[in-house]
Amino acid sequence: MNLEKYIVKARPGVVGGKFEEKRPLRERIELPVKRHIFINRDSHPDADIYVAIHEAKDLPASVPDYQVPHFHNTDEFYYFIGNNPDLTGLEGQIIFEGRVHKIVSPACVYIPTGAVHEYKVTRGAGTVTVLFRNRGYTHEDKQPDLEKGNKEAAKFASYIIRPDVRPTTEIKYHTDAAPGVRYVFVDGKLRPEAGFYTVVRSVSNVQPTQANYVDKHTHNCDTQHIAIGTGPELTGLKIEFVIGDEKVVVESPVGVNIPAGTPHCQRIIEGSGHFLISCPSPTTTTVWFDIGNVPTSQRARLSSADESDDNERGQSGTRR
Ligand SMILES: [Fe+2]
Numbered sequence: 001m002n003l004e005k006y007i008v009k010a011r012p013g014v015v016g017g018k019f020e021e022k023r024p025l026r027e028r029i030e031l032p033v034k035r036h037i038f039i040n041r042d043s044h045p046d047a048d049i050y051v052a053i054h055e056a057k058d059l060p061a062s063v064p065d066y067q068v069p070h071f072h073n074t075d076e077f078y079y080f081i082g083n084n085p086d087l088t089g090l091e092g093q094i095i096f097e098g099r100v101h102k103i104v105s106p107a108c109v110y111i112p113t114g115a116v117h118e119y120k121v122t123r124g125a126g127t128v129t130v131l132f133r134n135r136g137y138t139h140e141d142k143q144p145d146l147e148k149g150n151k152e153a154a155k156f157a158s159y160i161i162r163p164d165v166r167p168t169t170e171i172k173y174h175t176d177a178a179p180g181v182r183y184v185f186v187d188g189k190l191r192p193e194a195g196f197y198t199v200v201r202s203v204s205n206v207q208p209t210q211a212n213y214v215d216k217h218t219h220n221c222d223t224q225h226i227a228i229g230t231g232p233e234l235t236g237l238k239i240e241f242v243i244g245d246e247k248v249v250v251e252s253p254v255g256v257n258i259p260a261g262t263p264h265c266q267r268i269i270e271g272s273g274h275f276l277i278s279c280p281s282p283t284t285t286t287v288w289f290d291i292g293n294v295p296t297s298q299r300a301r302l303s304s305a306d307e308s309d310d311n312e313r314g315q316s317g318t319r320r
Contacts, residue, residue, distance in 0.1 A: 003248050006262075007241060008043040010036040010234065010253035013052060024070035024118075024139050032056070032063050033121060033128070036234060038226050038255030041135060047257035049224055049278075050132040055234065056090060057083075057125040067118045069095065069144050074134040075113055079185050079198060080105040081274055082126035083230070087163075087183065087202060090126030094119045096156035097149030108161040108185040110194045115156075116144045127228055129276060133196060161190050163200070168213065172285060178213040179203045179268055188281045197281035203237070204272045216242060216265040219258070220284045225266060227252035229273035237273030241266045 013035025025031075033054035037043070040050050080103055082089030087106035094101050094109055095118045103109060103119075105126055111117050121128060149156065163183040168174045180203030184190065187197045227250070229236030234253035241248055241256065243264045252273055258264050268275055 003241070003243055003246055005044070005046075006243055006258060007248065007250055007254060007256045008039075009250075010038045010053070010255055011043070013037045024067050024141060026066055026068055031066055032059055036253055038253065039224060039257055043255060044257045046259065047222060047224070048135050049222070049257070050135045050137065051224060051226055051255055051278075052130045053226075053228065053234070053253070054121065054128040054130060055126075056121040056128070059121065059123060059125070063120055063122050065118065066120055068141050069098075069116050069118045070139045070141050071114050071116045072111070072132065072137050072139050073113060074132050074137040075194065075196070076111040076137075077129075077131045077133070077186065077194075077196060077198065078103075078107075078109040078111070078119065079129040079131070079200065079276065080107040080109070080126065081129070081200065081202075081228075082106065082124055085202075085204065087126075087200075089124045090121065090128075091123040092119060092121040092128065094160070095144065095149075096159070097152070098144035098146035099149035099153055099156065101153075101157055101160055103160055106163050106183060106185070106200075108163060108190075108198065110159040110161065110186060110191055110196075112159070112193075115159075116142050118144075127234075127274075129226060129228075131198070131224075131278060133280070159191075161186055164190065174215075175213045177211040179206045179210055186281075195281055196278070197283070198276060198278040201268065201275045201277075202273075203268055203275070206268050206270050206272070208270050210267065210269050212265075212267055214265045214267060216263050218261050218263050218286050219279060220286070221260050221280050223258045223277060223279040223283075225254075225256040225258070226276040226278075227254045227256075227273065228276070229253065229271060231272075234273075236271045237268065237275065238270040239266055239275065240269045
């Protein structure tokens with residue numbers, strides 16, 4: 001098996017590049033953020049998703065607007081992660097239908113299909129992960145409807161979501177041997193209508209002695225993994241992936257797409273940074289275990305597992 005089709009290093013975003021999607025930018029604007037492309041049709045031809053990161057540092061005192069108001073034919077998500085240990089330290093704003101809403105990290109912003117918006121970072125340092133849930137997205141410039149923006153201001157404000165810190169044991173087949181802090185940015189509990197799940201595991205100074213904390217498993221949907229390090233150019237976080245029977249260690253920045261039904265597991269083995277996992281919500285995990293490799297205590301836990309909903313216990317998952 002060739003793991004290169006699943007795991008690809010991030011590339012610098014080049015406006016007008018060969019596989020670059022047309023973007024809703026103001027003319028002659030120099031972006032105050034640095035773009036890194038993680039998953040697009042160039043890197044992962046089979047993945048129906050798009051993931052890029054806007055890196056913010058040394059921002060000017062007043063950041064100019066760099067987008068024009070527009071909407072998409074697919075849902076979009078932003079994950080604001082500041083450079084402080086608790087993910088604070090980055091601010092921005094999104095204008096939904098002409099009305100400004102402030103974004104303070106850590107934050108998820110859910111932008112439903114059709115909502116007219118325009119965003120920018122405004123202050124601090126960190127990363128904004130930009131994810132389109134379908135890759136073949138298009139955008140259309142559109143003037144905002146301020147009356148709608150004002151009338152529906154509370155609804156739009158609710159699309160800016162403060163992540164929950166939750167234990168790893170919330171997910172079946174995962175143990176609390178996992179390092180760092182697990183932030184749920186969006187899921188069926190936080191914003192059911194988004195139909196999407198993203199967690200960020202934020203770690204600092206993980207040592208190579210780090211124990212395993214995820215058993216090999218499959219999902220009934222594609223899942224994506226994004227590794228962002230806190231070092232220069234987003235380096236500094238090492239992840240071990242097992243896909244099928246192959247094992248590989250990769251360093252950030254890296255984008256990984258695991259197609260539905262592919263047995264895999266992954267763990268952070270060294271360094272500092274943020275590790276994102278995304279998939280549609282709700283989804284079903286089926287454990288895939290080689291009985292010889294699973295400790296007895298875990299085997300009992302695994303065989304008694306029933307509603308194997310990966311996202312949250314209690315959400316209606318399919319039995320498998
Ligand atoms: Fe997984």
